[in-house]
Amino acid sequence: MSLLATQDLTIRFGGHVAVNGVTCAFQPGTLTAIVGPNGAGKTTYFNLISGQLKATAGQVTLDGHDLSGLSASQRTRAGLGRAFQLTNLFPRLTVLENVRLAVQAARGGAHRRGLNLWSIWSDHEGLTLRAHEILEAVAMAPKQEEVVANLPHGDQRKLEVALLMALQPGVFMFDEPTAGMNAAEAPVILDLIRNLKADKSKTILLVEHKMDVVRELADRIIVLHNGTLVADGDPATVIASPIVQEAYLGIAPKEAA
Amino acid sequence: MNENVLTLQGVHTHIGAYHILHGVDLAVPRGKLTMLLGRNGAGKTTTLRTIMGLWRASRGKIEFNGQDVTALPTPQIASMNVAYVPENMGIFADLTVKENMLLAARGARTAQQMDSQRLQWIFKLFPPVEKFWNHPAGKLSGGQKQMLAVSRAIIEPRELLLIDEPSKGLAPAIINNMIDAFAQLKASGVTILLVEQNINFAKRLGDSVAVMDNGIVVHAGSMKQLAEDEELQHSLLGLAL
Numbered sequence: 001m002s003l004l005a006t007q008d009l010t011i012r013f014g015g016h017v018a019v020n021g022v023t024c025a026f027q028p029g030t031l032t033a034i035v036g037p038n039g040a041g042k043t044t045y046f047n048l049i050s051g052q053l054k055a056t057a058g059q060v061t062l063d064g065h066d067l068s069g070l071s072a073s074q075r076t077r078a079g080l081g082r083a084f085q086l087t088n089l090f091p092r093l094t095v096l097e098n099v100r101l102a103v104q105a106a107r108g109g110a111h112r113r114g115l116n117l118w119s120i121w122s123d124h125e126g127l128t129l130r131a132h133e134i135l136e137a138v139a140m141a142p143k144q145e146e147v148v149a150n151l152p153h154g155d156q157r158k159l160e161v162a163l164l165m166a167l168q169p170g171v172f173m174f175d176e177p178t179a180g181m182n183a184a185e186a187p188v189i190l191d192l193i194r195n196l197k198a199d200k201s202k203t204i205l206l207v208e209h210k211m212d213v214v215r216e217l218a219d220r221i222i223v224l225h226n227g228t229l230v231a232d233g234d235p236a237t238v239i240a241s242p243i244v245q246e247a248y249l250g251i252a253p254k255e256a257a
Numbered sequence: 258m259n260e261n262v263l264t265l266q267g268v269h270t271h272i273g274a275y276h277i278l279h280g281v282d283l284a285v286p287r288g289k290l291t292m293l294l295g296r297n298g299a300g301k302t303t304t305l306r307t308i309m310g311l312w313r314a315s316r317g318k319i320e321f322n323g324q325d326v327t328a329l330p331t332p333q334i335a336s337m338n339v340a341y342v343p344e345n346m347g348i349f350a351d352l353t354v355k356e357n358m359l360l361a362a363r364g365a366r367t368a369q370q371m372d373s374q375r376l377q378w379i380f381k382l383f384p385p386v387e388k389f390w391n392h393p394a395g396k397l398s399g400g401q402k403q404m405l406a407v408s409r410a411i412i413e414p415r416e417l418l419l420i421d422e423p424s425k426g427l428a429p430a431i432i433n434n435m436i437d438a439f440a441q442l443k444a445s446g447v448t449i450l451l452v453e454q455n456i457n458f459a460k461r462l463g464d465s466v467a468v469m470d471n472g473i474v475v476h477a478g479s480m481k482q483l484a485e486d487e488e489l490q491h492s493l494l495g496l497a498l
Contacts (some may be wrong), residue, residue: 013396037428039385039401150275153344154297179425180344182296182454184495209400209428250430 002028002062002079002170002203009048009058018044020034020227021058026171029200031193033218033235034207037248041227042207049205050082051075060252062171081169083160083177091149095140095159099131102166120208131166139188151178161189171203172196178213186213193217211239211249223248259323262287262417262448263308268317270300277303279472285417285465288385290439290449292459292480294494295469301452303342304469305419308450309341310334324326340410341356344421348402350395354386357394361409371412379408382434400426407435417448424455436461460484468493 005025010016010231021039026032034042047053049060051072060067067075076082104127135141137156143151148159156181164172174193178186190213195204197217208214214221214235221238223231225247231238238244245251263285270278278300285291293301306312308319310331319327326334335341340361349357355368358376365371380387383404389397394405407423424432432455439449440460453459459466463480476483476493483489 035428038404038426038431039398043398152298152302176426180293180297180422180454185297185454209426211429248324248428248430250433251487 002063002201003179004049004080004171004203004205005061006045006049007059007061009045009060011044011048011053012056018227019048019055019224022224022227022229023236024203024222024229024232026203028170028203029197030219031204031206031217032220032222032225033214034205034222035209035214035244036224040224042224043175044227045083045224046175046205046207047187050080050173055087076167079170080173081164081167081171082173083157083164083175088163089148089156092147094145094147095135095143095151096128096131096144098159099134099166100127102163103127103134105131106167129190134162134165137165137192154182154185155224157181158185165192170201171205173205174210175207178210179206190217215239224257228246260287261285262277262322262406262415263407263450264320265304265308266318268304268307268319269315270303270312271315272303272312277312277347277472278307280313281307281469281474282470282478283474284466285448285450288443288446288449289464290443290462292463292466293450293452293469293477294459294466296495299469300472302421303472305341305421305452306343307451308334309339310420338414339415340413340415340418342406342410342418342420342423348394348397348405350393352394353391354394354397355390356404357405358386358409358412362412364413375412379412382438383408387482400428400431403427404431409436411438411442413444415447417450419450420424421452422454423451424453424458432458 003025007023009022022045023234034045036042044053047057051070053070062078062080067078070078132141135144138161140155140158140162143155148156151159157177161177177189181189194217195202196204206217218235220233221235222229223238223244225243230243231241261284265283266283268278275340281304292386293304295301307314310329314327318325321337321339359365359368362371385397385401386404386408389401393420394402397405403423403426407420410418423435427435436458443449459480466478467474468476468478468481
């Protein structure tokens with residue numbers, strides 16, 4: 001199980017409080033969408049959870065264990081999986097090589113077993129097989145031999161999701177996973193997320209601006225505004241709330257007749 | 258004056274060993290908004306970059322207002338009143354928001370010399386541009402950088418805007434502001450060529466449309482016609498608009 005929680009999580013940049021005392025728990029089997037205006041602190045909140053940024057105050061816990069002192073890579077090994085925005089791909093390797101490396105890392109690479117070339121070589125087939133399965137799932141198998149640097153943006157995003165799947169984390173963090181994809185391509189990623197949801201042991205966090213996606217996938221929505229958690233609840237209620245209607249969707253309040 | 262601001266005839270582009278554009282034919286009518294649609298990897302971004310001279314066309318001809326610009330360097334194309342918003346936004350992270358805007362407002366050397374009416378219009382469309390005016394642009398969030406990138410392109414009146422996915426990463430309220438802004442620019446006579454995956458954008462703003470696949474334009478016509486023809490949408494885009 002992967003119960004993720006943040007307690008009074010805060011970060012200041014100079015005089016600016018980008019994330020301000022956010023306390024929130026995320027249950028396994030639940031997909032929580034995080035919405036809010038641009039600059040509300042959504043990506044910064046993700047950075048604090050995944051360890052890319054160090055909190056000024058507050059805690060991040062996973063199944064009750066405090067992760068606050070851990071680096072980003074230690075948090076990944078503890079079970080936090082995050083799709084970065086194109087920063088963790090190896091641009092000069094092929095699609096297949098990228099995924100195979102992630103599968104290898106997930107199975108425990110040389111740092112755990114010692115540098116045993118025999119075991120790495122004998123695993124090769126198994127790693128490739130698993131990498132193939134994942135590429136099929138994200139509809140990238142036809143492009144497995146292409147060098148990542150030459151892929152269009154949308155395909156690079158799919159590959160990021162593939163890497164995340166290879167790591168098999170307990171917590172999945174998605175930051176606009178369908179950005180740069182057209183309406184025909186996005187369903188592949190959305191189906192994947194739906195499948196993850198069906199596995200009730202996974203905790204899923206999703207930053208997303210496309211409200212149709214949020215409506216369809218989210219079990220719960222939290223709203224950040226100026227770094228503060230301002231709304232939390234089931235999707236219908238939160239979407240109907242004045243703060244979301246006005247500050248986020250830009251729908252003017254109905255004037256009294 | 259030509260009916261088309263911009264035309265591409267049989268344009269080929271190679272990037273390293275890769276042959277990306279295979280003879281693009283495209284006409285961008287004056288004062289209209291043309292949507293460039295197509296799946297990922299179809300060649301849309303490469304087409305915009307080739308128009309700007311950021312990739313060199315290896316064959317074919319690009320004309321702007323009847324003048325051959327195929328071999329011109331990028332700054333010269335930009336100085337003909339063409340603005341380009343690239344996919345990666347091209348924000349100068351170490352400069353402030355104000356300094357980023359000043360670089361784009363070529364007629365102004367100080368903020369006071371900028372067209373204040375236009376600036377107020379931009380502030381209203383994209384409030385974070387005003388809020389973070391004196392902050393380093395690198396500190397902006399992803400969506401705020403996108404707003405700045407579009408603001409730079411529209412701070413001065415331009416004849417042609419080339420914009421690569423302006424709605425990416427933006428909150429719905431801001432997307433609505435952007436749709437309004439492009440409609441206003443269009444009404445003032447600006448020609449816009451837009452790559453966009455947001456179907457709402459395409460339907461609300463598009464006058465004409467070109468659909469690309471495998472490095473060529475496979476369909477060109479009016480947005481209205483495409484919007485009404487579901488069979489055509491499926492065959493071209495694999496989806497219903």
